[in-house]
Amino acid sequence: MNNRKNILAATLFVQILIILFQAVSLAEELTPRAINGNIDLSYEQVQQLPLQGEWEFYWKQRLEPKDFKSSNTLLPDYIEVPSSWKGKSIGAETLGSTGFATYRLQLYIDPAETGQEKVLALGNVGSAYEIWIDGVKRGGAGSVGIVASEEEASLQINHYHFIPTNEVIEIVIQVSNFSYRKGGIYTPITYQSPSDVLQSTLKTEIDSFLIIGGLLFMGVYNLIIFTVTIKFQRDLLMIGLASVFMAIRSFLINDYLSTLLLSDLPLSMIKRMEYIVEMVSFLFVILSMRFLYPKDIHPLMVKVTYVYVLLCGVYNLFAPTLVFTQTMIYQFLIMVIITAYFLFYVGLLAFIRKREGAIFTIVGLIVLILGILNDVLSSALIIPSLFELEFSFLLFIMLQGVIVSYRYLALSKRNQSLNDRLLEMNEQLEGTVEQRTLQLMEKNKELAQANLKLEALSSTDGLTGLPNRRQLNSVLEDEWSKAAEKGNSLAIMLIDIDYYKNFNDTYGHLSGDDGLRLVARVLMCQVKNSDIFAARYGGEEFMVLISEATHEKAYQTADSIRQSVQDLREPHQTSPFGFLTVSIGVAIGGPHNFTRPEMLIERADKALYQAKKDGRNKVVA
The missing domain is CATH 3.30.70.270 (Reverse transcriptase/Diguanylate cyclase domain)
Structure with a gap:
């Protein structure tokens, strides 16, 4: 009966996923897309639209709007946006991650939208870019170069406000990448109204702040619980430190916060900090598992984790930015393998041995593995990101909090049971002592009487009753x-x-x-x-x-x-x-x-x- 219910539940879950994917596919089909470098919106007014599809692509060319007006001999290639140019074929050449190029898109809008303020929202591009809108240079991030020595890398987001003056908006973006594992426009560019910019930005940042705040709260909470407990629980210390470091990582990858507070730091330093902090958080998670289930973990696996995190830390600290960011996916995959060991071996073993909170640990590790895999696949541009590692890590930490609460609840029940048993034993002991005291008093009384009799016998003549x-x-x-x-x-x-x-x-x-x-x-x-x-x-x-x-x-x-x-x-x-x-x-x-x-x-x-x-x-x- 239970197996039938499980099969029905699994079938229902798969059907829901199919419906969701179909809905996503349908939404993508209905969204206007660029074809051969053009998007036609002349038939409707839009509030917000991702400028995705085929953009004109000019490899190893730094072109400006004037170059398109003065020459009709420029033959474009086309590239999907958003995506990295790595692995794309231009003629007989297969592109690597480094290089430079120019992107161009012409956006046809409804005549009613001319004269109205609009915004282009750009995420991370290249490792440097410059942008022109309707022939006017609007800005960029870093300095575009044709060789590594000329480039000044910067991964920051920008919003560019402009007022269309005609029905065709020309967007030209020069991009170079000699510092990061992904090159090109690999994050969405959005065309929207100013009100939508504020709304979407607030929503994104509120979500990010909630995650950062949640991680900090759970970290501080576990650290406080660790310090106030009579017998220090080192797993709480590890979970608390992991949460704090993951909150720091969330801050480092937040585009707005990093742009606002870390704009003076070079991209290489920010990326090194991000990866090293992430590795330290991973180490603390493994240490928490070690202290939580010490009898279920093989010591060799813990040592392997130590060595791996140490090597990754040294590698990310001294390797060139382009090199260590390109190998980030492999680092994450090894993290997945190590975490899978703790899930499928330690977690299941703890569950079989009926350790406290083992089921919550299993669920938390599954969520954590999914989060790491999602980051790996989305970083490799294989899938669009459905949720981030920070969110899955927060869920993992919350489940650890459930384990702590469950453990203290069980401890409280045991203490209450012991207190009740102790009270019962005390009552029994008091009764026993009282009974023994009465018996002792009776024995003492009998002994005193016997002593009196003995004394009388020893000092009295048995025949006459006179003293002897x-x-x-x-x-x-x-x-x-x-x-x-x-x-x-x-x-x-x-x-x-x-x-x-x-x-x-x-x-x-x-x-x-x-x-x-x-x-x-x-x-x-x-x-x-x-x-x-x-x-x-x-x-x-x-x-x-x-x-x-x-x-x-x-x-x-x-x-x-x-x-x-x-x-x-x-x-x-x-x-x-x-x-x-x-x-x-x-x-x-x-x-x-x-x-x-x-x-x-x-x-x-x-x-x-x-x-x-x-x-x-x-x-x-």
Whole structure:
């Protein structure tokens, strides 16, 4: 289905081209033409007419209007205008590009046009010419010579205003060419009214200014984009420079601007500048392709381009004007071959590999090749110029701008996608961090609780719940240090359950443990005061510390503990008392009378021994 549509589209395109060419041919047939040096316009008034057709041609003769009046023996040849005389046959001679000649045309006009101002508009002629209208010399460009040393070359356009005085207008033009590749009248000469001159000139110059302005704008635009990007895009630099140089080339080939601003420069310099600037622009285009598709271009082809542009630059700079302008067509053809490589190899390869903007590059290169071919063929006078290289180059640059926009649009989309992905990842990360933080806090809480439990296990007696011997030693050391600083005394009580072995043997170990717990509970009730500390000392023994103690307070506390245990009335059949009791030894002192706390403990232990010796269930201090 798609192939059928493509065939129909191609067929329609060909039919449109045929219709256009037929229309052009019909228009040419309807336009009056010179025949044997005469154009007959006597039957109609015209506003604008190209004076094309067969002009009288006098090779190697410099004739003036008076020569045609004084002699009837001048036998003219005829030559098509506009065209170069190169390749034309005059008798047995085939003309080259150099030489000199005289052109003559008689224009028959409507009698009503006599007395009205008219204009002859001449483009580039020869490389020098002089013109007479109705026997009056009107001017020219440069100086006509019969040898190269006599000629002063100049390619400039001129408008010649005159008022016809009779119905036959005689136009005589002397032309010489020793400086340029094309000789003769190879651009149209137009007969028109002054109003049409202004209108056509404005149209032509506006078109030219638009192209120059467009090239400059695109060049400056790409250069600005190149300078403001964080990561310099060298393809933008190359495209920008190519546009600027092509704008300079457009200025150099603009007849009005070059005539107005460069009239003091010799033709050879202007032509050298034109060709060299064009080669530099071509080089920048190739460099832009190299930086745009670096993985698709063979390095050898880039080097070939460098060498070619360098050789052309040196050649155009030092070769005679006549020589390098004659070889310009071949230079352009090589440019076409190089550009074709970038179109059919690099462009298609980039398209196959799905490079960004490859299709626009292909279209742009096609337009550029057509523009170069058009200039080559029109310069060789093979075809009339349909469009110029500057226009095709502007289209190429605009397509490169589309590529830049497409690339930045794709980059913007990628950045937006990455930003969205980054935001999503950040949100996920924040959630993960929050979750991990909660988990970490929970773990820390559990760890703290475990540490507390571990600390409690490491410092608490598992059976009685009282501090163990380890914590007792730590507290005793601290209290001993405080007593040393303040000069206070400590009270140490050693408490032992009376006849505990008999209690354990009689009631069993579990009941023995219960007995220990009962005594521990009594001690816990006593240590509610901050200055009293109770701990299990070992076996059935307990120890109580009282900071800043007096003999009276220590004894009262000890006796209160003994009495509280006795009041429990816990049965103990093997005890003389019939219930569970304790004996307590009390010792009071401090760093001022004991060098070590162990000495105070030893004193309390002796007091405990004395209490047991005295019958148990007693306090000995």
